[in-house]
Amino acid sequence: MLKFFRQADPETKHISKAAEVFQKTLRVLKKKVKQRYNQEKLDVAFSKGLYSFAWHYFWTHFMFLFVRQNPRWGAANTALVRWLPAEYEDGESEPKGWNPERLHNGFQLPPARTVSREIMTSASKWKDDSYSQLLVDWGQYISHDITLTPQSTSTDGSGVDCLKTCENVHPCFPIQLDDKRSPAQSCMPFFRSTSDCFVNFQSGIRQALQRQQLNAMTSFIDASAVYGRDLKLESFLRDLPGRNGKLAVNARFKDPKGRPYLPFVTKLPSACHQDLQGERVECFSAGDNRVSEGLPLTSLHTLWLREHNRIAEALKHINGHWSPEMIYQETRKIIGALHQIITLRDYAPKIIGPESFKDYIGPYRGYDPSVDPSIANVFATAAFRFGHATISPILYRLNESFQEDERFPHLRLHNTLFSPWRIVKEGGIEPVLRGVIGSAASAVSADMLLADEVTERLVVLDTLKQMDLAALNLQRGRDHGLPGYNDWREFCGLQRIKTLDDLSLAVGDCRVAKRILDIYKHPDNIDVYPGGLVERLLPGSRTGPLFACLIGRQMKVLRDGDRFWWEADGVFTQQQKEELLKFSLSHLICDNSDIGEVPPDPFRLGNYPSHYVSCDQIPSMNLVAWKEEMGEDNKNNTMFFDATEREMLHEFIIKFK
Numbered sequence: 243m244l245k246f247f248r249q250a251d252p253e254t255k256h257i258s259k260a261a262e263v264f265q266k267t268l269r270v271l272k273k274k275v276k277q278r279y280n281q282e283k284l285d286v287a288f289s290k291g292l293y294s295f296a297w298h299y300f301w302t303h304f305m306f307l308f309v310r311q312n313p314r315w316g317a318a319n320t321a322l323v324r325w326l327p328a329e330y331e332d333g334e335s336e337p338k339g340w341n342p343e344r345l346h347n348g349f350q351l352p353p354a355r356t357v358s359r360e361i362m363t364s365a366s367k368w369k370d371d372s373y374s375q376l377l378v379d380w381g382q383y384i385s386h387d388i389t390l391t392p393q394s395t396s397t398d399g400s401g402v403d404c405l406k407t408c409e410n411v412h413p414c415f416p417i418q419l420d421d422k423r424s425p426a427q428s429c430m431p432f433f434r435s436t437s438d439c440f441v442n443f444q445s446g447i448r449q450a451l452q453r454q455q456l457n458a459m460t461s462f463i464d465a466s467a468v469y470g471r472d473l474k475l476e477s478f479l480r481d482l483p484g485r486n487g488k489l490a491v492n493a494r495f496k497d498p499k500g501r502p503y504l505p506f507v508t509k510l511p512s513a514c515h516q517d518l519q520g521e522r523v524e525c526f527s528a529g530d531n532r533v534s535e536g537l538p539l540t541s542l543h544t545l546w547l548r549e550h551n552r553i554a555e556a557l558k559h560i561n562g563h564w565s566p567e568m569i570y571q572e573t574r575k576i577i578g579a580l581h582q583i584i585t586l587r588d589y590a591p592k593i594i595g596p597e598s599f600k601d602y603i604g605p606y607r608g609y610d611p612s613v614d615p616s617i618a619n620v621f622a623t624a625a626f627r628f629g630h631a632t633i634s635p636i637l638y639r640l641n642e643s644f645q646e647d648e649r650f651p652h653l654r655l656h657n658t659l660f661s662p663w664r665i666v667k668e669g670g671i672e673p674v675l676r677g678v679i680g681s682a683a684s685a686v687s688a689d690m691l692l693a694d695e696v697t698e699r700l701v702v703l704d705t706l707k708q709m710d711l712a713a714l715n716l717q718r719g720r721d722h723g724l725p726g727y728n729d730w731r732e733f734c735g736l737q738r739i740k741t742l743d744d745l746s747l748a749v750g751d752c753r754v755a756k757r758i759l760d761i762y763k764h765p766d767n768i769d770v771y772p773g774g775l776v777e778r779l780l781p782g783s784r785t786g787p788l789f790a791c792l793i794g795r796q797m798k799v800l801r802d803g804d805r806f807w808w809e810a811d812g813v814f815t816q817q818q819k820e821e822l823l824k825f826s827l828s829h830l831i832c833d834n835s836d837i838g839e840v841p842p843d844p845f846r847l848g849n850y851p852s853h854y855v856s857c858d859q860i861p862s863m864n865l866v867a868w869k870e871e872m873g874e875d876n877k878n879n880t881m882f883f884d885a886t887e888r889e890m891l892h893e894f895i896i897k898f899k
């Protein structure tokens with residue numbers, strides 16, 4: 243089912259189809275040449291011009307499939323960018339480990355599942371008493387705003403069924419099992435990410451033609467998880483018949499107090515789990531189709547839906563002359579800004595720590611058009627997946643007194659995935675929301691990384707096999723050709739690891755360091771995901787120095803390369819900015835749920851009731867700052883903005899469509 247939610251939409255498929263054809267062309271040409279030359283000559287032949295030939299051939303035959311008139315940084319369906327060139331086993335597309343006999347620095351690479359079991363899986367997790375589970379869930383939520391790497395399907399490419407084969411055949415790269423779970427299962431299925439024809443000629447012809455992966459979301463923090471990334475989905479999500487600037491809500495169910503839920507998907511019956519009693523509850527739809535993956539994630543989406551409609555209602559009241567389109571766009575602009583504020587002001591400093599925040603992000607100095615705001619491959623595929631080590635194996639559900647809810651008890655995580663019925667039929671989003679603000683995040687330490695709930699019991703319905711998230715992340719890194727841990731350390735100005743002592747120092751636990759070197763045999767073979775994850779955390783952070791650097795750099799470009807960043811000149815008035823800054827996730831919860839008491843900063847864990855305050859003590863935005871005086875120009879309901887503002891709004895709309 244996870245695969246189901248990560249499949250490409252038609253536009254993405256179109257682009258990746260072209261890329262598949264190109265990759266295939268290269269493979270066929272290479273095979274032909276191989277029949278005539280030995281490997282050494284082959285390499286020479288390739289460097290001498292076969293690539294140029296392949297590219298020329300591809301350009302003349304297939305380029306029409308995907309040329310884009312205006313390639314735009316950060317737009318949906320563009321390539322994840324490379325901060326370091328890709329490293330594939332065959333130079334252009336085969337992942338490291340594709341040929342298991344191949345030696346790297348004199349040693350075979352350990353299979354992903356072995357690394358997961360030996361280093362990353364943990365049967366228990368400590369609690370992180372500083373932060374609530376909401377910090378973890380915001381990480382997942384915002385990752386879905388900025389990145390979605392679509393995967394191939396069995397019907398792509400060679401037509402091999404990746405659910406059935408345990409061989410490496412494009413697009414399948416199965417995870418081999420060293421612990422045969424059942425005689426019938428010797429591997430976990432793995433679909434390679436779809437590829438994009440990203441051509442970077444500045445880096446030389448060989449690198450220019452390497453396999454690249456797509457980001458199907460807008461990289462900007464722009465609430466695309468609320469509004470969608472294309473016009474068709476956006477129109478579906480809007481309440482267009484209502485002519486009120488609002489988002490559409492669920493037509494079948496409401497919460498116990500009459501508050502709305504997200505609409506269901508249209509393709510029925512949907513793949514989500516069902517409560518066997520009573521009516522079906524389908525998967526929800528939102529701007530991002532992973533919305534039903536977990537209950538906290540669904541609850542956050544639901545809060546934003548309600549917040550949009552709340553603000554739209556207020557703006558309509560304040561500016562009676564505004565058209566529904568105007569109300570919708572202005573509300574969307576506000577919601578986008580609020581996502582940016584929560585992420586950069588409240589979330590990022592807690593993740594990378596105050597020092598790294600200062601070093602890598604620093605104060606805002608305005609929009610910089612030379613900055614590429616695209617998501618980096620290493621960020622999506624390794625660094626920001628640090629969050630998987632903070633997933634709690636238990637989903638806590640709490641009652642009005644922030645105690646275990648007798649009617650709706652805590653649940654093992656695997657019983658909550660893709661189960662929106664637990665929201666609709668088990669008390670709404672409140673028990674889940676109280677659980678995420680009232681329970682501790684899971685702590686990360688080198689010897690306790692990913693909970694076995696996600697390495698042994700990750701739900702994948704369509705295969706009836708349980709997946710391993712740690713192994714998936716690692717295999718995905720190899721699928722994407724990510725360079726190793728040491729190369730990324732060097733990229734970030736950190737010392738390369740040469741010896742066991744170096745590694746012990748970086749990890750802060752010599753037993754774990756030894757286990758890693760025993761498995762990998764050579765420090766240059768360590769994959770970036772486990773390497774970055776085991777590093778000793780920086781003070782006041784939830785990441786080690788490598789991931790702090792990679793996440794910090796990504797956040798900085800997302801901010802500085804965004805022309806519509808909330809602080810950028812001309813986006814909001816000074817008065818509006820002051821109001822936006824009053825917003826907090828506490829207020830989002832207060833305004834859109836039945837919860838009446840919250841901690842002022844819900845990312846921080848506090849005891850109930852001593853660290854909680856009543857909702858009326860939480861500052862709130864005054865939307866009167868958006869009141870537009872009716873001047874001579876706009877009395878006739880045609881001029882809402884001056885010329886510059888209109889031009890900006892237009893650009894804003896174009897950017898998000």
Ligand code: HEM
Pocket residue numbers: 244378379380381382385389390391392535536621622623626627628629630633711714715718
């Ligand atoms: C219950 C919680 C979560 C579950 C079940 C989950 C599950 C998954 C799965 C199945 C994938 C795709 C793996 C692959 O095939 O490559 C994924 C990708 C990812 N996850 Fe999570 N995740 C969770 C929480 C988080 C958190 C807390 C974060 C960050 C703080 C996070 C960040 C990411 C990122 C950045 C990706 C890559 C997205 C892409 O580019 O497609 N996830 N997650």
Ligand SMILES: [Ca+2]
Pocket residue numbers: 387388459460461462463464465466467
């Ligand atoms: Ca986005």
